[in-house]
Amino acid sequence: MLSFNHTRCPVRKKSGMRSVISFGIAVFFCAAAFFSFQVTDASAQNVCFDRTALAKHLSGKFAEAPVAAGLAANGSVLEVFSSPDGTTWTIVLTQPNGATCVMASGEAWMGIKKVKKGKMS
Secondary structure (H helix, E strand, O other), X not given: OOOOOHHXXXXXXXXXXXXXXXXXXXXXXXXXXXXXXXXXXXXXXXXXXXHHHHHHHHHHHHOOXXXXXXXXXXOOEEEEEEOOOXXXXXXXXXXXXXXXXXXXEEEOOOOOOOOOOOOOO
């Protein structure tokens, strides 16, 4: 069986330790970068525009138009924009002060038909 005496090769030992330290530092910086670029729910809600400009943009770029709307208790208006085939959708909230903020967006929107009272199928 072959044996290797590490004490006779001090350069390899130092080189190995440097590699471990370098690897640890690289992992630390990668983790720091990963966590610093995470988008939180609070920061995602701060994307606000003029409603007319946003509606024009959604219509021009994605062919989206309002398909649903509702009034919140605080006076805000929530709207769902969707492309005709449901390929893309955007949910926006217009606040009483006029700012319209993008709350969420995505793909594959499906409208759900409203069930009439007394008719369960």
